[in-house]
Amino acid sequence: MSVxxxxxxxxxxxxSAAVLALCVIVHLATMVYAVRGGLSAAExxxxxxxxxxxxxxxxxxxxxxxxxxPIGLRAVLREMTTWRxxxxxxAVVLFGILLAALGLRAALAVxx
Amino acid sequence: MIAAAHRxxxxxxxxxxxxLSGVGLAAFLxxxxxxxxxxxxxxAALDDFLRWTAHPLLKAAETALVVLLTAHLTGGLxxxxxxxxxxxxxxxxxxxxxGGVSLAAGLMFLLNLGVP
Numbered sequence: 001m002s003v004x005x006x007x008x009x010x011x012x013x014x015x016s017a018a019v020l021a022l023c024v025i026v027h028l029a030t031m032v033y034a035v036r037g038g039l040s041a042a043e044x045x046x047x048x049x050x051x052x053x054x055x056x057x058x059x060x061x062x063x064x065x066x067x068x069x070p071i072g073l074r075a076v077l078r079e080m081t082t083w084r085x086x087x088x089x090x091a092v093v094l095f096g097i098l099l100a101a102l103g104l105r106a107a108l109a110v111x112x
Numbered sequence: 113m114i115a116a117a118h119r120x121x122x123x124x125x126x127x128x129x130x131x132l133s134g135v136g137l138a139a140f141l142x143x144x145x146x147x148x149x150x151x152x153x154x155x156a157a158l159d160d161f162l163r164w165t166a167h168p169l170l171k172a173a174e175t176a177l178v179v180l181l182t183a184h185l186t187g188g189l190x191x192x193x194x195x196x197x198x199x200x201x202x203x204x205x206x207x208x209x210x211g212g213v214s215l216a217a218g219l220m221f222l223l224n225l226g227v228p
Protein backbone atom coordinates (compact mmCIF):
# COMPACT_ATOMS: atom_id res chain seq x y z
CA MET A 1 0.00 0.00 0.00
CA SER A 2 1.32 3.48 -0.88
CA VAL A 3 2.47 5.99 1.72
CA UNK A 4 -0.51 8.18 0.84
CA UNK A 5 -2.94 5.31 1.47
CA UNK A 6 -1.23 4.46 4.77
CA UNK A 7 -1.52 8.12 5.81
CA UNK A 8 -5.24 8.09 4.94
CA UNK A 9 -5.72 4.97 7.05
CA UNK A 10 -3.87 6.64 9.96
CA UNK A 11 -6.10 9.73 9.65
CA UNK A 12 -9.28 7.63 9.42
CA UNK A 13 -8.16 5.69 12.51
CA UNK A 14 -7.63 8.90 14.52
CA UNK A 15 -10.81 10.62 13.28
CA SER A 16 -12.91 7.54 14.07
CA ALA A 17 -11.18 7.32 17.48
CA ALA A 18 -12.30 10.87 18.29
CA VAL A 19 -15.93 10.03 17.36
CA LEU A 20 -15.72 6.74 19.30
CA ALA A 21 -14.40 8.51 22.41
CA LEU A 22 -17.67 10.47 22.64
CA CYS A 23 -19.82 7.47 21.71
CA VAL A 24 -18.14 5.15 24.26
CA ILE A 25 -18.54 7.69 27.10
CA VAL A 26 -22.29 7.98 26.35
CA HIS A 27 -22.58 4.17 25.92
CA LEU A 28 -20.78 3.43 29.22
CA ALA A 29 -22.88 5.96 31.15
CA THR A 30 -26.10 4.57 29.63
CA MET A 31 -25.05 0.99 30.37
CA VAL A 32 -24.06 1.63 33.99
CA TYR A 33 -27.44 3.38 34.49
CA ALA A 34 -29.46 0.74 32.58
CA VAL A 35 -28.26 -2.29 34.58
CA ARG A 36 -29.76 -0.89 37.81
CA GLY A 37 -32.52 -3.20 38.97
CA GLY A 38 -31.65 -5.87 36.41
CA LEU A 39 -32.39 -6.07 32.72
CA SER A 40 -35.51 -7.37 31.01
CA ALA A 41 -36.26 -7.34 27.30
CA ALA A 42 -39.55 -5.49 27.86
CA GLU A 43 -37.84 -2.76 29.89
CA UNK A 44 -35.00 -2.34 27.40
CA UNK A 45 -37.15 -2.34 24.27
CA UNK A 46 -39.80 -0.01 25.75
CA UNK A 47 -37.06 2.58 26.28
CA UNK A 48 -35.27 2.07 22.97
CA UNK A 49 -37.79 1.18 20.24
CA UNK A 50 -38.97 4.07 18.11
CA UNK A 51 -36.27 6.42 19.31
CA UNK A 52 -34.87 8.06 16.16
CA UNK A 53 -32.25 10.01 18.12
CA UNK A 54 -30.78 6.88 19.75
CA UNK A 55 -30.97 4.99 16.45
CA UNK A 56 -28.98 7.80 14.75
CA UNK A 57 -26.49 7.81 17.63
CA UNK A 58 -25.90 4.04 17.46
CA UNK A 59 -25.69 4.06 13.65
CA UNK A 60 -22.91 6.67 14.00
CA UNK A 61 -21.33 4.47 16.69
CA UNK A 62 -21.41 1.42 14.39
CA UNK A 63 -20.00 3.45 11.46
CA UNK A 64 -17.07 4.65 13.58
CA UNK A 65 -16.42 1.07 14.82
CA UNK A 66 -16.52 -0.25 11.25
CA UNK A 67 -13.73 2.20 10.31
CA UNK A 68 -11.72 1.95 13.54
CA UNK A 69 -11.60 -1.78 14.35
CA PRO A 70 -10.39 -3.20 10.99
CA ILE A 71 -7.63 -0.55 10.67
CA GLY A 72 -6.55 -1.26 14.25
CA LEU A 73 -6.53 -5.03 13.69
CA ARG A 74 -4.50 -4.55 10.49
CA ALA A 75 -1.91 -2.52 12.40
CA VAL A 76 -1.68 -5.11 15.20
CA LEU A 77 -1.40 -8.03 12.75
CA ARG A 78 1.32 -6.23 10.73
CA GLU A 79 3.30 -5.56 13.90
CA MET A 80 2.86 -8.93 15.61
CA THR A 81 2.87 -11.33 12.63
CA THR A 82 4.48 -11.67 9.21
CA TRP A 83 1.10 -11.30 7.47
CA ARG A 84 1.24 -8.48 4.88
CA UNK A 85 -0.15 -7.46 1.51
CA UNK A 86 -3.47 -7.78 -0.24
CA UNK A 87 -4.64 -10.89 1.60
CA UNK A 88 -4.37 -9.05 4.93
CA UNK A 89 -6.12 -5.96 3.51
CA UNK A 90 -8.87 -8.19 2.08
CA ALA A 91 -9.31 -10.01 5.41
CA VAL A 92 -9.71 -6.82 7.43
CA VAL A 93 -12.12 -5.35 4.86
CA LEU A 94 -14.15 -8.55 5.16
CA PHE A 95 -14.12 -8.16 8.96
CA GLY A 96 -15.33 -4.56 8.51
CA ILE A 97 -18.20 -5.71 6.28
CA LEU A 98 -19.17 -8.35 8.90
CA LEU A 99 -19.14 -5.69 11.64
CA ALA A 100 -21.23 -3.31 9.49
CA ALA A 101 -23.85 -5.98 8.72
CA LEU A 102 -24.14 -7.26 12.30
CA GLY A 103 -23.98 -3.73 13.79
CA LEU A 104 -26.70 -2.41 11.49
CA ARG A 105 -28.87 -5.48 12.27
CA ALA A 106 -28.38 -4.98 16.03
CA ALA A 107 -29.13 -1.23 15.93
CA LEU A 108 -32.32 -1.83 13.91
CA ALA A 109 -33.37 -4.72 16.19
CA VAL A 110 -33.10 -2.60 19.35
CA UNK A 111 -33.96 0.94 18.21
CA UNK A 112 -36.10 0.81 15.04
CA MET B 113 19.81 -4.46 27.53
CA ILE B 114 17.81 -1.92 25.58
CA ALA B 115 15.13 -4.44 24.51
CA ALA B 116 14.43 -5.36 28.13
CA ALA B 117 14.69 -1.78 29.42
CA HIS B 118 11.84 -0.37 27.29
CA ARG B 119 9.51 -3.09 28.57
CA UNK B 120 9.75 -1.76 32.11
CA UNK B 121 8.54 1.69 30.97
CA UNK B 122 4.96 2.59 31.90
CA UNK B 123 4.35 3.66 28.31
CA UNK B 124 5.09 0.12 27.17
CA UNK B 125 2.56 -1.31 29.62
CA UNK B 126 0.00 1.22 28.31
CA UNK B 127 0.84 0.20 24.71
CA UNK B 128 0.36 -3.52 25.48
CA UNK B 129 -2.93 -2.89 27.35
CA UNK B 130 -4.21 -0.74 24.47
CA UNK B 131 -3.35 -3.45 21.92
CA LEU B 132 -4.76 -6.34 23.97
CA SER B 133 -7.97 -4.49 24.87
CA GLY B 134 -8.42 -3.50 21.21
CA VAL B 135 -8.06 -7.08 19.96
CA GLY B 136 -10.34 -8.32 22.76
CA LEU B 137 -13.03 -5.77 21.91
CA ALA B 138 -12.78 -6.57 18.17
CA ALA B 139 -13.33 -10.26 18.99
CA PHE B 140 -16.25 -9.47 21.32
CA LEU B 141 -18.12 -7.01 19.06
CA UNK B 142 -19.58 -9.49 16.53
CA UNK B 143 -20.92 -11.60 19.43
CA UNK B 144 -22.37 -8.48 21.10
CA UNK B 145 -24.12 -7.48 17.86
CA UNK B 146 -25.43 -11.02 17.38
CA UNK B 147 -26.82 -11.02 20.93
CA UNK B 148 -28.60 -7.67 20.42
CA UNK B 149 -29.94 -8.94 17.11
CA UNK B 150 -31.95 -11.60 18.98
CA UNK B 151 -34.44 -8.78 19.65
CA UNK B 152 -35.52 -9.21 16.02
CA UNK B 153 -37.12 -12.50 17.10
CA UNK B 154 -39.20 -10.78 19.76
CA UNK B 155 -38.97 -9.95 23.46
CA ALA B 156 -39.00 -13.60 24.52
CA ALA B 157 -35.86 -14.39 22.52
CA LEU B 158 -34.00 -11.42 24.03
CA ASP B 159 -35.23 -12.40 27.51
CA ASP B 160 -33.89 -15.93 27.02
CA PHE B 161 -30.51 -14.47 26.21
CA LEU B 162 -30.62 -12.04 29.19
CA ARG B 163 -31.48 -14.91 31.55
CA TRP B 164 -28.46 -16.80 30.23
CA THR B 165 -26.23 -13.79 31.02
CA ALA B 166 -27.49 -13.63 34.63
CA HIS B 167 -24.92 -16.27 35.65
CA PRO B 168 -22.28 -14.79 38.02
CA LEU B 169 -19.45 -15.91 35.73
CA LEU B 170 -20.98 -13.97 32.84
CA LYS B 171 -21.51 -10.93 35.07
CA ALA B 172 -17.80 -11.12 35.91
CA ALA B 173 -17.02 -11.33 32.19
CA GLU B 174 -19.29 -8.32 31.50
CA THR B 175 -17.47 -6.34 34.20
CA ALA B 176 -14.13 -7.29 32.65
CA LEU B 177 -15.46 -6.08 29.28
CA VAL B 178 -16.46 -2.72 30.80
CA VAL B 179 -12.90 -2.41 32.19
CA LEU B 180 -11.44 -3.38 28.77
CA LEU B 181 -13.64 -0.84 26.96
CA THR B 182 -12.75 1.95 29.40
CA ALA B 183 -9.05 1.00 29.26
CA HIS B 184 -9.16 1.22 25.45
CA LEU B 185 -11.04 4.54 25.64
CA THR B 186 -8.70 6.20 28.15
CA GLY B 187 -5.59 4.71 26.49
CA GLY B 188 -6.85 6.00 23.15
CA LEU B 189 -7.50 9.49 24.54
CA UNK B 190 -3.93 9.46 25.91
CA UNK B 191 -2.61 8.53 22.45
CA UNK B 192 -4.68 11.26 20.75
CA UNK B 193 -3.35 13.83 23.25
CA UNK B 194 0.23 12.65 22.64
CA UNK B 195 -0.03 12.61 18.85
CA UNK B 196 -2.29 15.55 18.12
CA UNK B 197 -1.61 17.91 21.03
CA UNK B 198 2.00 16.99 21.81
CA UNK B 199 1.30 16.57 25.54
CA UNK B 200 4.39 14.53 26.50
CA UNK B 201 5.31 15.83 29.96
CA UNK B 202 2.48 14.12 31.83
CA UNK B 203 2.66 10.63 30.32
CA UNK B 204 2.98 8.83 33.66
CA UNK B 205 -0.01 10.73 35.04
CA UNK B 206 -2.02 9.89 31.91
CA UNK B 207 -1.17 6.17 32.22
CA UNK B 208 -2.15 6.17 35.91
CA UNK B 209 -5.39 8.05 35.12
CA UNK B 210 -6.24 5.51 32.39
CA GLY B 211 -5.85 2.64 34.83
CA GLY B 212 -7.79 4.37 37.59
CA VAL B 213 -10.72 5.44 35.41
CA SER B 214 -10.96 1.94 33.85
CA LEU B 215 -11.16 0.23 37.22
CA ALA B 216 -13.63 2.84 38.49
CA ALA B 217 -15.94 2.22 35.50
CA GLY B 218 -15.83 -1.53 36.13
CA LEU B 219 -16.57 -1.01 39.81
CA MET B 220 -19.52 1.32 39.06
CA PHE B 221 -20.96 -1.26 36.67
CA LEU B 222 -20.50 -4.05 39.22
CA LEU B 223 -22.06 -2.05 42.07
CA ASN B 224 -25.03 -1.00 39.92
CA LEU B 225 -25.80 -4.63 39.00
CA GLY B 226 -27.33 -5.21 42.42
CA VAL B 227 -29.11 -1.86 42.85
CA PRO B 228 -32.92 -2.12 42.71
